[in-house]
Amino acid sequence: MGYKYNKEEILEVGYQVIRKNGYHHVGINQILKEAGIPKGSFYNFFESKEDFAKQVIQYYGEGNRKWLKGIFKDSKETPINTLKSFYKLLIDYNEEDNFCSGCLINNMGNETGRLYDSLAEETKEQFDQWLDLIADVVGKGQELGEITKRYSAKEIANYLHSGFYGTFFKMKVDRSRKDMDTWLHMTFEFIKA
Amino acid sequence: MGYKYNKEEILEVGYQVIRKNGYHHVGINQILKEAGIPKGSFYNFFESKEDFAKQVIQYYGEGNRKWLKGIFKDSKETPINTLKSFYKLLIDYNEEDNFCSGCLINNMGNETGRLYDSLAEETKEQFDQWLDLIADVVGKGQELGEITKRYSAKEIANYLHSGFYGTFFKMKVDRSRKDMDTWLHMTFEFIKA
DNA sequence: TTTAAATTAGACCAATTGGTTTATTTTTAA
DNA sequence: TTAAAAATAAACCAATTGGTCTAATTTAAA
Numbered sequence A, B: 001m002g003y004k005y006n007k008e009e010i011l012e013v014g015y016q017v018i019r020k021n022g023y024h025h026v027g028i029n030q031i032l033k034e035a036g037i038p039k040g041s042f043y044n045f046f047e048s049k050e051d052f053a054k055q056v057i058q059y060y061g062e063g064n065r066k067w068l069k070g071i072f073k074d075s076k077e078t079p080i081n082t083l084k085s086f087y088k089l090l091i092d093y094n095e096e097d098n099f100c101s102g103c104l105i106n107n108m109g110n111e112t113g114r115l116y117d118s119l120a121e122e123t124k125e126q127f128d129q130w131l132d133l134i135a136d137v138v139g140k141g142q143e144l145g146e147i148t149k150r151y152s153a154k155e156i157a158n159y160l161h162s163g164f165y166g167t168f169f170k171m172k173v174d175r176s177r178k179d180m181d182t183w184l185h186m187t188f189e190f191i192k193a
Numbered sequence C: 001t002t003t004a005a006a007t008t009a010g011a012c013c014a015a016t017t018g019g020t021t022t023a024t025t026t027t028t029a030a
Numbered sequence D: 001t002t003a004a005a006a007a008t009a010a011a012c013c014a015a016t017t018g019g020t021c022t023a024a025t026t027t028a029a030a
Helices: A007-021 A028-035 A039-045 A049-074 A079-096 A104-112 A117-143 A153-174 A178-191 B007-021 B028-035 B039-045 B049-074 B079-096 B104-112 B117-143 B153-174 B178-191
Strands: none
Touching (some): A028 A049, A049 A079, A049 A117, A117 B153, A153 B153, B007 B104, B028 B039, B049 B104, B049 B117, B079 B117, B079 B178, B104 B117
């Protein structure tokens, strides 16, 4: 294996460019150009464009999972504030990025979720794995009496992250974090015990 | 003006096919084929694909605005239940559609909001006009003491509709209304006075 | 050291992309 | 009734799409 090119490097390029431009707006040739590889090598690594996208989703999902784990483990705050700081951090990142891209998982789910079964499946899988990590923190918050027990930890985690995805629409057409900040404030008022 | 083809009919075709497949995944030729018009006529009506999409967004936004007004005016329920029934109706429609498409405005905003200024502007405009109508009902609910006054009617309307958009991601990758129903239940618990 | 397999390389392919052009027909206004 | 304008029609365009093919090179195993 591993001759000249590194598969992860190609996936990283794919992640960047697909996250920003979407799946159908990006051609294989653009990936080749930005990754600096010839077509033969690309199709040596990946069966098709769809297979490539699937692996990009997987790569991004796994990378973020590790990052999430670290953040939650190292947090010095209480569970509810850990979560609030986490979403604030995501908003900050999107601001640094000039609100250009949003989340690859959300973008792919909305653009291709009903078009390609393999991508829907992979997208759902990565999202669900994130949700498990978030639900862990929610559960701890519930035990401490910080977060409402009227809904399960998983339901609240899903409410949080799906709700956060909902703010990307306005972020992109408004090019502002205003509504995201309002969402953060309102949501964390709503879910507290 | 009005010779052989009807512009609204072309916009309706464009709405259907772009809502389902996205902007970049749909070519002009597909529109021509489904609308049964030659290319010359298309470019007589529309300057470009981008201009066409912009008019599709406008057409859909205005049509829905009229529909919304009617629904809210005819409602026999209290404001908060009017809103809850409205979102339940939207979920029902998406189920009938087999969860295939979601909302054109949300799809376009996420796919093209940071790629084409004209589409972002039009998308935002139509969304904001819907929000005004929803905020009216929220405001009445606040006056009646049904809905929390901790946030403005506009903020709550935005929280509702953006939150609803957030549920489309899971709807599409999960092909189910389960999370939408949970969202509906939780959200209307949260916003009540 | 030889051989088979994996990888790299990019020319090549048919199909499609958004858009233009030219010609014809239809409508409107003078 | 005629001329100008508007609309219809589709052939045509260069550029790009995802993907294949053949050849050369590199690596690993025998």
